[in-house]
Amino acid sequence: MKVKRQSGDSVDFDPEKLKRSLLSSGASMSAVEEILHKMTNEVYEGITTRNIYKKAYSLLKKNANFHAARYNLKTAIHLLGPTGFYFEQYIARIFESEKYETKTNEVLQGRCVSHEVDVIVKKNDRIAMVECKFHGSQDAASDVKVPMYILSRYNDLNQVTHKIFSQKDQITECWIATNNRFTTDAIDFALCSGIKLLSWDYPKDNSIKVKNYRDCLYPVTCLTTLTLSEKEKLLPLGVILARDLMGNPQKLAEIKISPKRIKNIIKEVTELCKCF
Template sequence: MKITKHSGDIVEFNPDKLKNSLLKSGASAIVVDNILHEIKKQMYEGIATKHIYKMAFSLLKKTANSHAARYNLREAIRLLGPAGFFFEKYIARLFASEQYQTITNMTLQGKCVLHEIDVLIKKNECISMVECKYHLGRDAASDVKVPMYILSRFNDLKERHHTIFDKRDSISKCWIVTNNRFTTDAVDFSNCSGLSLLSWNYPEGNNLKTKNDTYYLYPVTCLTTLSIAEKDKLLILDVILVKEIINNSDSLEKIGLSPNRIKHVLKEASELCRYI
């Protein structure tokens, strides 16, 4: 059976790919098989992948909110936009979980011009600049022009000393992070130029998806027990990660949740962050 991707491309339906993504949500093999069976009954020639996703999400939610939340991870990261400001904070949290010192949104004077830097990180005396490329569209990709431009900014900044974490700091490394993917040319150019990349699926085995599962870095936008407006209120309070709710349930009171709602949200959060 043919299905229609987000890009408009028509491809053959791959049930194994869907099954694997459902299993990664934490649902049991029996539950996944039942969901696949139900989805296949409702499929038709040319069905959009977004409709398949919605069916899978709805069926997962009936089994456990945390399964649906985990399955919703990529969309949840996209919901940290559209301005990208909260995505930058999320990326800073990601590096902090790996014992980096972090600073967000800093303006530094380069050799030639001023530069606004999304995130600056420090570990083992090495300071890196991190540029975040947020894409609203699911199929958008960062092409080779992105690392070429950022490399020129990095070269302008590394020529000078800055006051960042301490006086007379120097920037010696550069990262580019995107919520989607990089084109092949962007990867090749970055590797050749010494730039580090991080995306939803790159590098293999140590990307946004795998880091989330390893360090429980699920953003609050993936929770199914909160409305979009409630998630936005948490982000404004600088509550970016689900685990931060577990450690600070007062934030749920601040956004106006009842004790019963708080109980359900904390249950989903605890189940989500306990999964390995």
């Protein structure tokens, strides 16, 4: 059976892939098997992957809100757009969870021209620039032109010192982070050039997806008990991760959410962030 991706391409329907994604939500095997059984009669030739996701998400939500929230991860990261500003904040929070100091949206003078750097991180006296490539379409990929262009910016910046964390800092590493994936050529060029990559599925054992499931770095946009409008109001308040609401329910009160709903939202956050 063929299903249609967001890009318009047709691919074979893979029930095992769907099963793995459902299990990654934390739902039990019996719950996942029940969902797959219910979906058997709802998947048809030419159905879009988006519709498959929506059906599975709806069934998971009936099982448990926090399971649906975990399953919602990739879409939730996509909701940090459309400009990419909050995606940059999210990437900074990922580095902070790994004991990095961070700064965002810094303008630095290179040897030749000035550059706005999305995120700058420091750990053990090593300083890295992190360029973030946010894609509006979930099927888009960062191709080889991305690391080629960013390498030229890095080469201009690493030849001089900057006032970032101290008076004389030198950038010695370069990262590129994206919400989707990198093409094979982009990965090969980055490996050859010494650029570090972070994407939804790369590196395989330490990707954005893996970091989330391991360290509970779920963006607040994962939460099923919040409306889209409420999520958009929380982001400017500095609520980037769901766990930012733990012990901080006044942020919900600030956007006029009722006490009864606040209780339900905090319950979902607590269940979602049990690994924290």
